[in-house]
Amino acid sequence: MDHLPADLTRALYRHMRTARDLDTEAIALQRQGVFPAYVSVRGQEAAQVASATALDSTRDFVFPTYREMASALAYGVEMVGYMASHRALWHGGLYDVMASRFGAVNAVVGGPVPHAVGWAVGERLRGDDGVALAYFGDGASSEGDVHESMNFAGVFRAPVVFFCQNNQWALSVPNDRQVAGGSVAARADGYGLPGVLVDGNDAGAVYEATAEAVARARRGDGPTVIEALTYRVEPHSTSDDPSRYRDGAETARWRERDPVELLRRALLAAGHAAEEDLAEDDARAREQAARIRDGVAAAPEPDGSDLFTHVFRETTEELSRQRRTWKEEVEL
């Protein structure tokens, strides 16, 4: 950590701290009935914030799953609009996916990975130098989509970073039931790609591994598989009860390796910040999280007729009929 610049590590800390607070707010919003459901990022803030920070948001493109709130924040996505995805206000939230260069929440396990490879191949064909980063989980790593994507990207040397957050659980299924041999990174070998295993709770290590993979892809040397070893300390989602399938002692051990706390200690030890600086960052993070919470809770409901708006470029007779029926029913 001490060999990374102070302003970079401090920025990582600020984003991780804000993501932590926003995560807590989001779980509360679900409990209050504002969000139908939410998937916690807690424990994975280093993996997400540091990987997203290693990208260039003016030319790269991120393909996230449903769990990448901290990445979105660090990448500079407008967060009220992004969190609206969890309120189910609109299909992909209320932010501009194309302008943000950060894909919509994707709940199809493994789904963002072929999208990232497709975009990356397109980028090369255009002669541009953007890099795609695909997020996926340990569970997703056993989906066919992910293997086909790695093979295709390896053959075509697509500028893509395959970023696996191995949080050791795929809902109620443990890692050893998803990954024979225990290593996602080791699978890269079979596709002719470098595979890097990194401590996913060490923000500095994640940043360096991702920056190297991004530089490699950008100069035309092809994809990298990064496996960031971390842990999902919260339930899979707000609908889940992990006491039915995992030992609380394991979770307690990982809570001790809290990435936000680890970075805080590293910043102090490296002399990159003093206690007062971090207290200021913490206060600002709480304010920012509260502002985003209030914004998303107050966002107006879309008009129900929007259900029919973007089905086709031009509406059909049948859709118009459905729209009329819908209108008659809500106006009853």
Ligand SMILES: Cc1ncc(C[n+]2csc(CCOP(=O)(O)OP(=O)(O)O)c2C)c(N)n1
């Ligand atoms: C194609 C597909 N299969 C199954 C599911 C149901 N499902 C949702 S999340 C999940 C577990 C995914 O685990 P992992 O890839 O490790 O990601 P994590 O939730 O741990 O971040 C499953 C099986 C789904 N959404 N999509």
Ligand SMILES: [Mg+2]
């Ligand atoms: Mg997982």
